[in-house]
Amino acid sequence: MKQGKQSWFFQRGVYINETATVTGPKEYEGPLASTFDYAYSKLHCDGDTWEQAEQNLLRKATTICLDKAGLREDALDLMISGDLLNQNVTSNYVARDISTSFLGVFGACSTSMETLAMASALINSQDSHYVLAAASSHYATAERQFRYPTEYGGQKPDTATSTVTGSGVALLSSQPSHIQVEAATIGQVIDYGTNDPLDMGSAMAPAAANTIVQHFQDFNRQPSDYDLILTGDLSSVGTPIVKKLTYQSGYDIEGIHNDSGLMVYHHDQQIFAGGSGCAASAIVTYGHVIQQLKQGTLRQVLIVATGALLNPIMMQQKETIPCIAHAVVLKRGDA
Amino acid sequence: MITKENYKDAIKPYQPKPKYVRNAIKAFVIGGLICVIGQGLTVLYMHWFDFTAKEAGNPTITTLILIAAILTGFGVYDKLGQFAGAGSAVPVTGFANSITSAALEHRSEGIVLGVATNMFKLAGSVIVFGTVAAYIVGIIRYTVQTVLGS
Numbered sequence: 106m107k108q109g110k111q112s113w114f115f116q117r118g119v120y121i122n123e124t125a126t127v128t129g130p131k132e133y134e135g136p137l138a139s140t141f142d143y144a145y146s147k148l149h150c151d152g153d154t155w156e157q158a159e160q161n162l163l164r165k166a167t168t169i170c171l172d173k174a175g176l177r178e179d180a181l182d183l184m185i186s187g188d189l190l191n192q193n194v195t196s197n198y199v200a201r202d203i204s205t206s207f208l209g210v211f212g213a214c215s216t217s218m219e220t221l222a223m224a225s226a227l228i229n230s231q232d233s234h235y236v237l238a239a240a241s242s243h244y245a246t247a248e249r250q251f252r253y254p255t256e257y258g259g260q261k262p263d264t265a266t267s268t269v270t271g272s273g274v275a276l277l278s279s280q281p282s283h284i285q286v287e288a289a290t291i292g293q294v295i296d297y298g299t300n301d302p303l304d305m306g307s308a309m310a311p312a313a314a315n316t317i318v319q320h321f322q323d324f325n326r327q328p329s330d331y332d333l334i335l336t337g338d339l340s341s342v343g344t345p346i347v348k349k350l351t352y353q354s355g356y357d358i359e360g361i362h363n364d365s366g367l368m369v370y371h372h373d374q375q376i377f378a379g380g381s382g383c384a385a386s387a388i389v390t391y392g393h394v395i396q397q398l399k400q401g402t403l404r405q406v407l408i409v410a411t412g413a414l415l416n417p418i419m420m421q422q423k424e425t426i427p428c429i430a431h432a433v434v435l436k437r438g439d440a
Numbered sequence: 441m442i443t444k445e446n447y448k449d450a451i452k453p454y455q456p457k458p459k460y461v462r463n464a465i466k467a468f469v470i471g472g473l474i475c476v477i478g479q480g481l482t483v484l485y486m487h488w489f490d491f492t493a494k495e496a497g498n499p500t501i502t503t504l505i506l507i508a509a510i511l512t513g514f515g516v517y518d519k520l521g522q523f524a525g526a527g528s529a530v531p532v533t534g535f536a537n538s539i540t541s542a543a544l545e546h547r548s549e550g551i552v553l554g555v556a557t558n559m560f561k562l563a564g565s566v567i568v569f570g571t572v573a574a575y576i577v578g579i580i581r582y583t584v585q586t587v588l589g590s
Binding site: 153154155156249253254255256257258259260261262263264297298299304307310311342345346349350353378 | 441442444447448451454455456458463512513515517518519520521522524525526528529534537538540541542544545546548562
């Protein structure tokens with residue numbers, strides 16, 4: 106059901122029945138290690154190429170999620186998945202082994218919540234019973250596509266982020282569980298004219314602020330209605346900017362805001378300004394946040410996945426970076 | 441007040457400033473060390489193989505390139521590069537790293553279309569501008585010599 110200008114309210118009841126998170130070795134050395142279902146010990150994730158490595162992350166997360174839910178693959182109605190690579194290759198190549206309808210989406214690092222929001226809408230509208238929402242990213246595949254070869258010795262500035270290696274998958278249905286997807290706010294593409302691909306926190310902060318403010322307006326809510334407002338990968342640069350921007354619009358999120366990219370790693374893990382990529386918000390949400398919701402430590406959270414819709418060719422053509430953010434409300438279900 | 445119009449300036453306080461002095465010192469020290477190693481190699485080649493200083497130049501450069509390529513393969517050179525910046529990028533070792541890293545990165549696409557095609561992806565511009573600059577300097581030198589010499 107449409108709510109306000111850009112939001113959907115899932116009045117029929119949409120639930121996350123199960124989630125799975127799979128990561129690489131560096132993420133497993135971070136503070137959230139215990140919330141991940143599986144971690145590969147090598148960055149190659151048992152693949153011969155980096156692309157295969159990322160596919161293995163997504164494949165593993167999908168398998169674990171379905172196993173945990175005790176659901177057979179053919180009982181699925183739909184899989185919605187996306188990643189950072191050209192033509193969504195990770196999702197497409199994993200989906201060719203899964204015998205269910207498939208929608209590939211691209212929203213850069215906002216993909217995690219884009220897939221979750223779409224899946225929820227399709228369940229709320231009763232067009233699907235069981236939907237898998239997934240996202241993945243891999244440090245090396247992202248480096249080679251968006252930046253330089255992994256072993257290239259160029260110096261990165263402190264504003265740069267480090268792509269999270271991982272995949273997060275959620276299984277949704279209308280069957281009540283501990284985690285309810287209550288609502289979603291679909292973002293607009295926002296471009297404040299930044300053009301530094303090594304400072305995506307600054308680029309994405311306005312998009313995040315725009316979606317957060319729109320969400321509060323659409324639902325007539327306040328930041329205090331949430332225990333946590335979690336952005337995707339704004340990094341230590343974008344985090345103070347998004348707080349400032351929302352404060353300017355009359356919403357003070359200081360104190361309840363956190364950023365997934367800042368939660369995945371310890372400070373001494375050499376990740377510059379923080380973690381980024383689709384997996385940043387996916388593994389933190391589907392691991393840590395879901396766990397906290399189940400335990401009751403958190404009761405209602407707003408997840409705002411942020412995406413820099415970056416393309417290296419457009420950057421070379423002196424274009425700026427358009428950004429987007431999608432927000433999803435997760436709350437403790439009554440079940 | 442941060443607005444779309446003043447955004448780039450208004451967010452400057454939130455962006456960590458590049459540490460120019462510290463970076464310059466690190467680049468100077470590491471870049472200098474690489475050159476010292478190069479000089480040491482030249483002396484060794486002159487001492488062991490009876491090369492003249494000019495003849496020792498080529499084996500010295502080749503050895504430095506080899507070392508840089510091996511360090512790239514072992515995943516060391518990118519860490520050195522992050523620390524030293526221009527100090528490890530400007531010497532010939534940086535050039536070797538740009539070629540080796542691109543070659544390594546694309547071996548998954550095969551020898552011809554992967555390694556060979558992409559090897560000079562980063563170094564290509566250096567070669568182009570190096571060659572163009574050499575021509576321009578050569579022409580200037582020839583012109584000046586001809587004018588002054590006559």
